Amino acid sequence: MLHQSDQLDLIYQALADAGRRAMLDQLSRGPATVSKLAEPLDMTLSAVVQHLKILEASGLVRSEKLGRVRTCRADPKVLAMAERWINQRRLMWERKLDKLGDLLASQPDDDDSGKDVKS
Amino acid sequence: MLHQSDQLDLIYQALADAGRRAMLDQLSRGPATVSKLAEPLDMTLSAVVQHLKILEASGLVRSEKLGRVRTCRADPKVLAMAERWINQRRLMWERKLDKLGDLLASQPDDDDSGKDVKS
């Protein structure tokens, strides 16, 4: 059983490579075979398979083999998980910034040195 | 000037570590000094500073030094950028899945083997 934090490690690690993001991008437009996935990328099939393993380990992509062809597709649920983590933090600290803004706005013009809102 | 793709590399790379996410988490609850940031983490101050550099290089965190104290705060705009990339892909392929669902639903029970919807 994978801890949520470990899976987030794997997901963001998977996203941290332009080649893998390109693969996800292609998969977001529909399923693809390994060689189709490799086609636009300037690397060997072998390298692509290794990237694919990383994407699968993170859960972002699943695949199944039929005959000699492996077809890959992306899993939106796992991507949603990565999105949620970011979204929660972002909202939390945007709310914080707003409150700070309100506070400063309610304060009449005052020397607020040492308390810079945003540089 | 940083290409968008390069910055995404840096952002996701920065997010791909539980320690750095913990730091962001703390920063989402408000600014903090380097040592405050280090306190709950089981590693040397030196290591924390190195993580901080990674977070700053990605743009997720900015900091300024006053006297001998460095105060760090997170930047929601950069996080929004990471969120947007994910969100766009996710929506794209959820739409795709929905359309596929509709198609299958409209199709009376039929053997559609060998007839992939879009290759």
Added chain:
DNA sequence: TGATTGGTGAAGCATTTGCTTAACTATCAA
């Protein structure tokens, strides 16, 4: 002043990543 606090920077080191080439297996088609 001299000691303490808060942070910085450079080695150094083990592990991981991202790629390559090359050998191999399994399926399909003739």
Added chain:
DNA sequence: TTGATAGTTAAGCAAATGCTTCACCAATCA
């Protein structure tokens, strides 16, 4: 059965990561 196609796996290697320790600087405090 022979050959092409699709993919897999292992070995090897350079570079990047994630830590540590140690030496150091600069602001404050007694």
